[in-house]
Amino acid sequence: xxxDCIVCVKQVPDTSNITGEAMKADGTVNRAALPAIFNPEDxxxxxxxxAIREAHGGTVTxxxxxxxxxxxxxxxxxxxxxxxAILITDRRAAASDTLATSYxxxxxxxxxxxxxxxxxGRQAIDGDTAQVGPQLxxxxxxPQVTYFEKLVDxxxxxxxxxxxxxxxxxxxxxxxPVLVTVLDTANExxxxxxxxxxxxxxxxxxxxxxxxxxxxxxDATAAEKEAEVARRQEALQAKGLMIEQWNLDDIQADLxxxxxxxxxxxxxxxQSIVLTKEGFTxxxxxxxxxxxxIHELIVDHTIG
Amino acid sequence: MIEVNRKGxxxxxxxxxxxxxNDVSLELVGRARQLADRLGVKVxxxxxxxxxxxxxxxLIAHGVDHVYHVHDTRLEHYRTLPYARVMCxxxxxxxxxxxxxxxxxxxxxxxxxxxxxxxxxxxxxxTDLEIGDYTDPKSKQVxxxxxxxIRPAFGGNIIATIINYDRWxxxxxxxxxVMRMREGxxxxxxxxxxxxxxxxxxxxxxxxxxxxxxxxKVNLKAARIIVAGGGGVGSKENFQLIHDLAGALxxxxxASRAAVDGGFISKDHQVGQTGTTVRPALYVACGIxxxxxxxxxxxxxxxxxxxxxxxxxxxxxxxxxxxVGDLNKVIPMMIKAIKERG
Numbered sequence: 175x176x177x178d179c180i181v182c183v184k185q186v187p188d189t190s191n192i193t194g195e196a197m198k199a200d201g202t203v204n205r206a207a208l209p210a211i212f213n214p215e216d217x218x219x220x221x222x223x224x225a226i227r228e229a230h231g232g233t234v235t236x237x238x239x240x241x242x243x244x245x246x247x248x249x250x251x252x253x254x255x256x257x258x259a260i261l262i263t264d265r266r267a268a269a270s271d272t273l274a275t276s277y278x279x280x281x282x283x284x285x286x287x288x289x290x291x292x293x294x295g296r297q298a299i300d301g302d303t304a305q306v307g308p309q310l311x312x313x314x315x316x317p318q319v320t321y322f323e324k325l326v327d328x329x330x331x332x333x334x335x336x337x338x339x340x341x342x343x344x345x346x347x348x349x350x351p352v353l354v355t356v357l358d359t360a361n362e363x364x365x366x367x368x369x370x371x372x373x374x375x376x377x378x379x380x381x382x383x384x385x386x387x388x389x390x391x392x393d394a395t396a397a398e399k400e401a402e403v404a405r406r407q408e409a410l411q412a413k414g415l416m417i418e419q420w421n422l423d424d425i426q427a428d429l430x431x432x433x434x435x436x437x438x439x440x441x442x443x444x445q446s447i448v449l450t451k452e453g454f455t456x457x458x459x460x461x462x463x464x465x466x467x468i469h470e471l472i473v474d475h476t477i478g
Numbered sequence: 479m480i481e482v483n484r485k486g487x488x489x490x491x492x493x494x495x496x497x498x499x500n501d502v503s504l505e506l507v508g509r510a511r512q513l514a515d516r517l518g519v520k521v522x523x524x525x526x527x528x529x530x531x532x533x534x535x536x537l538i539a540h541g542v543d544h545v546y547h548v549h550d551t552r553l554e555h556y557r558t559l560p561y562a563r564v565m566c567x568x569x570x571x572x573x574x575x576x577x578x579x580x581x582x583x584x585x586x587x588x589x590x591x592x593x594x595x596x597x598x599x600x601x602x603x604x605t606d607l608e609i610g611d612y613t614d615p616k617s618k619q620v621x622x623x624x625x626x627x628i629r630p631a632f633g634g635n636i637i638a639t640i641i642n643y644d645r646w647x648x649x650x651x652x653x654x655x656v657m658r659m660r661e662g663x664x665x666x667x668x669x670x671x672x673x674x675x676x677x678x679x680x681x682x683x684x685x686x687x688x689x690x691x692x693x694x695k696v697n698l699k700a701a702r703i704i705v706a707g708g709g710g711v712g713s714k715e716n717f718q719l720i721h722d723l724a725g726a727l728x729x730x731x732x733a734s735r736a737a738v739d740g741g742f743i744s745k746d747h748q749v750g751q752t753g754t755t756v757r758p759a760l761y762v763a764c765g766i767x768x769x770x771x772x773x774x775x776x777x778x779x780x781x782x783x784x785x786x787x788x789x790x791x792x793x794x795x796x797x798x799x800x801x802v803g804d805l806n807k808v809i810p811m812m813i814k815a816i817k818e819r820g
Contacts, residue, residue: 349683454784468816
């Protein structure tokens with residue numbers, strides 16, 4: 175039998191490469207200066223889904239929540255082999271914590287309807303919480319298998335999955351559908367396929383078309399712009415190049431569980447890391463300097 | 479949803495595997511005791527498993543007043559759904575105000591599942607927990623005695639304090655090793671309360687087929703001396719220098735995320751926010767720039783030596799000895815100096 179997979183992906187600021195330019199004068203992070211990247215573990219989640227489609231047939235649908243720019247990661251998914259891409263974008267979703275995010279994603283997954291697997295990366299590098307996967311599983315009333323490393327067996331409506339639990343591994347048998355979070359050690363994500371890049375580089379969500387029309391026809395009336403967006407949309411639709419775009423109404427989300435209202439955790443205070451230069455003992459990088467330091471450490475019983 | 483219950487206890491999920499308590503659970507009990515004393519409430523611990531009742535006494539010795547013990551063969555090995563059922567039912571029954579979990583693979587799998595079911599807040603990977611007041615900037619309403627959940631965020635470049643004043647319990651996972659484990663007092667007394675939980679078919683839908691545990695090969699937490707290498711070491715081959723210095727000092731080998739991502743060494747050597755938190759007697763940071771996520775994992779070391787060619791590297795901000803220079807030259811000089819003294 176074939177399997178339908180949904181993969182949740184996220185565009186994140188590249189927190190691993192924060193350079194001096196990304197720090198403002200007051201010591202806070204200038205997020206705008208950070209490149210936006212595909213959350214690394216989500217690529218492994220996508221690969222796990224594509225591998226299932228390859229072995230058994232089926233579909234791979236990718237889903238992201240974010241601003242219009244998040245279409246970039248959806249296109250990347252299409253380049254790598256995804257069949258269908260969906261953007262959930264809505265200002266009312268801003269300031270969602272992990273609980274509100276998982277609620278919104280669960281409503282989108284429900285709207286997609288048919289699925290056997292929901293894959294997520296274990297965690298996103300901007301928050302490192304690893305909470306959305308298990309919370310999404312609970313919202314969908316699915317069993318969860320975190321820290322996926324390998325699909326051991328898949329037949330009928332049952333999967334056996336090997337998971338890495340840090341100090342060892344175990345194999346779980348779960349019924350489908352199931353939510354799985356994937357580790358970066360699980361697989362090697364395939365690169366974008368050149369042929370698919372040629373085809374899907376023109377894929378757009380409506381919100382992107384609107385931005386492009388605005389830039390191309392700055393003097394047009396609102397009605398003219400609207401007509402132009404509709405025209406472009408129709409042309410892309412005919413070629414299967416539209417990225418679907420849903421807002422909170424489209425997925426019938428109850429607003430009390432979304433955004434700030436739906437988020438029990440609030441940020442009370444944020445402190446940027448101020449580097450304290452309290453001073454250290456400078457040691458000359460010479461034999462003499464180092465010998466002196468080692469001597470001090472021996473004298474105070476730190477070593478030896 | 480659980481209503482705000484200011485008389486509620488401070489709870490710890492007592493994580494055990496193979497009839498042995500995870501250290502982090504006892505670390506959390508120590509902090510739970512402090513928080514509970516501040517709030518004037520009791521400390522509770524949920525201990526679930528099969529034949530683990532004996533562990534209750536260790537929990538009590540470390541500061542627990544009430545152990546909620548669930549003895550069930552189906553809980554012998556951790557599985558998400560039945561453990562989530564245990565926690566959700568007991569939280570609904572006793573309404574603790576705070577619930578803490580170790581930020582272990584188990585805690586990070588379990589806690590979000592529970593938070594979602596209870597529609598409660600959860601903060602991941604806290605490095606500190608305090609009690610404090612919060613004034614809503616808009617309504618001016620004062621929320622007293624909240625749990626301040628402190629964690630690095632944004633790749634460790636900021637420290638955020640998270641609160642949750644309306645959807646309780648206040649829950650957090652806490653990094654292993656950041657809270658000091660206190661000495662237990664075997665004379666301390668507490669109550670063991672036996673609980674029985676009903677499971678439905680869904681709770682038991684996932685079966686454990688095979689299970690394999692290995693002793694942790696790298697025990698950074700127990701090491702007195704750690705020599706750690708970062709991206710500045712440059713290559714896997716060059717990382718031998720780090721091994722050599724660790725050998726000369728009789729220490730363990732650590733690494734920053736950059737070194738692990740660069741493939742110089744395996745992830746179980748990683749120190750920092752996503753690795754192990756350590757506090758050895760001596761920490762030698764070689765070619766580590768000192769991103770906050772790394773420093774969060776080692777800055778409490780008694781002595782820190784930083785070696786980096788960049789005099790502005792943040793690692794020098796926490797160092798006791800700073801060597802601005804080329805580690806390829808400095809490390810061999812250190813090894814030589816140690817051997818000559820030895």
